[in-house]
Amino acid sequence: MSSEQEQESIRCLVAKVGLDGHDRGAHVIARAFRDAGFEVIYSGLHKAPEEIVQAAVQEDVDVLGISILSGAHDTLIPKIMDGLEEYGAKEDTLVLAGGVIPEEDRAELKAEGVAAIFGPGTSVEETIEFVRENAPER
Amino acid sequence: MNADEELLEDLLAGEHRALARVISKIENRSSGYRDLVSELYAHTGDADVIGVTGSPGAGKSTLVDKLAETYRDRGETVGVIAIDPSSPFTGGAVLGDRIRMASTVGDMDVFVRSMSARGTLGGLSTATADAVKAMDAFGKDKIIIETVGAGQNEIDIVRTADTVAVLVPPGSGDEIQTLKAGILEIADVFVVNKADRDGADRTVQELRDMIQLDEGGGMAGGGGHHSQEVIDAHDDWDPEDDVDDADADAETWTTPIVETVATRGEGVDDLLEAFADHRQYLVDSGEHAEQVRGRYAEEIRTLLREDVHAMLEDRLAAAGGVDDLAEAVRQGETDPYSIADDVLAPVETCLEDLEIDDG
Numbered sequence: 001m002s003s004e005q006e007q008e009s010i011r012c013l014v015a016k017v018g019l020d021g022h023d024r025g026a027h028v029i030a031r032a033f034r035d036a037g038f039e040v041i042y043s044g045l046h047k048a049p050e051e052i053v054q055a056a057v058q059e060d061v062d063v064l065g066i067s068i069l070s071g072a073h074d075t076l077i078p079k080i081m082d083g084l085e086e087y088g089a090k091e092d093t094l095v096l097a098g099g100v101i102p103e104e105d106r107a108e109l110k111a112e113g114v115a116a117i118f119g120p121g122t123s124v125e126e127t128i129e130f131v132r133e134n135a136p137e138r
Numbered sequence: 139m140n141a142d143e144e145l146l147e148d149l150l151a152g153e154h155r156a157l158a159r160v161i162s163k164i165e166n167r168s169s170g171y172r173d174l175v176s177e178l179y180a181h182t183g184d185a186d187v188i189g190v191t192g193s194p195g196a197g198k199s200t201l202v203d204k205l206a207e208t209y210r211d212r213g214e215t216v217g218v219i220a221i222d223p224s225s226p227f228t229g230g231a232v233l234g235d236r237i238r239m240a241s242t243v244g245d246m247d248v249f250v251r252s253m254s255a256r257g258t259l260g261g262l263s264t265a266t267a268d269a270v271k272a273m274d275a276f277g278k279d280k281i282i283i284e285t286v287g288a289g290q291n292e293i294d295i296v297r298t299a300d301t302v303a304v305l306v307p308p309g310s311g312d313e314i315q316t317l318k319a320g321i322l323e324i325a326d327v328f329v330v331n332k333a334d335r336d337g338a339d340r341t342v343q344e345l346r347d348m349i350q351l352d353e354g355g356g357m358a359g360g361g362g363h364h365s366q367e368v369i370d371a372h373d374d375w376d377p378e379d380d381v382d383d384a385d386a387d388a389e390t391w392t393t394p395i396v397e398t399v400a401t402r403g404e405g406v407d408d409l410l411e412a413f414a415d416h417r418q419y420l421v422d423s424g425e426h427a428e429q430v431r432g433r434y435a436e437e438i439r440t441l442l443r444e445d446v447h448a449m450l451e452d453r454l455a456a457a458g459g460v461d462d463l464a465e466a467v468r469q470g471e472t473d474p475y476s477i478a479d480d481v482l483a484p485v486e487t488c489l490e491d492l493e494i495d496d497g
Contacts, residue, residue, distance in 0.1 A: 007165070007166055007167050007256045008166045008168075009165075009166075009229060009254075009256060011162075030232055031232070033230065034225065034228070034230035034231060034232050035225075035228055035230055036228065036230060037225075037228040037229045037230045038230055039224070039230065039231045039233060039252075039254055040230070040231065040232045040233065041232075041233045041234075041236055041252050042232060042233075042234055042236075042237060043236075043237065044236075044237035044240075047243075048243075048244070050243075050244050051243040051244060054243065054244065054246060055236060055250075057154055057155055057158055058154065058158055058246075058249050058250055058251055059158070059236075059250075059251060059252060060155075060158035060159055060161065060162040087154065087155050088155055089155060138162075
């Protein structure tokens with residue numbers, strides 16, 4: 001009926017993958033996203049790529065933000081991308097990476113399908129703006 | 139076949155992504171979601187729906203995790219809907235219950251979905267009920283709804299469940315708390331979680347007193363004498379006795395108290411047994427049919443209320459918005475009651491005309 005009101009909300013999974021135990025940045029982003037009016041699901045520490053994929057698929061998130069400081073991004077992120085593809089979720093999930101990711105590794109991650117990489121010093125406003133502009137239309 | 143029909147077919151075929159998508163459509167009130175949910179009804183009715191509620195920090199998520207794990211060990215599939223509050227200011231939310239669902243990660247047959255309140259006026263309970271339908275139609279054997287028990291909204295949500303477990307942490311106040319109306323009244327099973335902590339015995343005792351008081355008041359009908367024994371014997375609570383007893387006993391349900399230590403999985407089997415007993419009781423007593431009827435009645439009411447509300451919002455917007463009216467009240471020119479009368483007068487006239495036409 002005409003008076004139905006759509007109530008869309010941007011849903012984000014903020015994920016910590018692998019063995020690094022530093023989640024201050026993930027907490028800051030989760031809170032900033034919340035305050036921007038997004039729905040944020042936080043994965044918790046030490047998650048395996050398949051756990052992140054499971055959460056992203058079940059929660060049907062628009063945005064997957066992966067925070068990684070351990071240097072294992074070039075093995076872990078491709079595994080996540082493959083998992084998303086397996087469930088047909090790769091195309092319409094905006095994948096972001098944040099944390100310590102050297103310049104020389106970035107091209108490869110982007111080739112894997114990561115939309116943007118936010119290194120140290122990125123303002124949260126910039127990240128939120130990017131999500132607002134690029135969250136997939138479904 | 140259009141996109142929604144395809145989505146429905148994929149959901150019925152057991153594709154997880156389709157289930158996830160359907161729940162998103164329900165949450166978003168996307169165009170066409172109503173037709174989709176209408177279609178779901180034909181495929182529902184097989185799942186047991188269990189509500190788990192209690193104050194923040196009572197250990198709900200940890201317990202739900204263990205429940206899901208145990209059901210999976212028994213070969214049953216599980217859906218979990220975890221509800222968290224959202225900010226009244228920005229609408230944003232951090233949905234953090236999933237983080238404690240650690241025992242079942244990597245097992246897609248435990249489907250965990252986090253939800254937050256988006257709309258108003260029972261919107262969350264409608265969305266939750268519809269999401270339960272989607273999981274039921276998908277083929278989940280057990281569906282667990284987890285929500286913080288903080289107010290009326292939560293009570294509406296857990297009413298979506300066949301069986302409601304209320305978690306009561308040890309030391310949660312003096313006995314007068316158990317006399318207050320609200321969350322404790324909706325329990326089919328009490329769970330004293332963190333039963334290894336100080337004060338657990340006292341909390342069990344207070345709950346037991348409360349249940350006895352209820353029975354003594356004759357509120358629960360004819361089975362009071364028997365219920366007393368059941369309460370006294372609750373430590374070795376044996377459902378078989380009860381089921382085998384006279385017919386009168388099958389018609390009342392005495393809320394059992396189960397002690398658990400969710401972090402270690404203690405008491406989880408007892409709790410599942412209590413759920414199964416309650417289920418059996420619902421079926422035997424015929425209360426289940428009544429419960430389901432009541433639930434559908436509530437769904438119809440909520441839908442109508444939401445629709446009327448949306449129509450009124452449209453009218454208000456067309457009339458230039460509520461702000462001018464509110465300002466007029468602030469200036470002392472009119473009052474909310476007069477405005478409501480004015481706005482609704484044409485609706486009333488319309489309805490009266492309709493009735494005359496019908497006659």
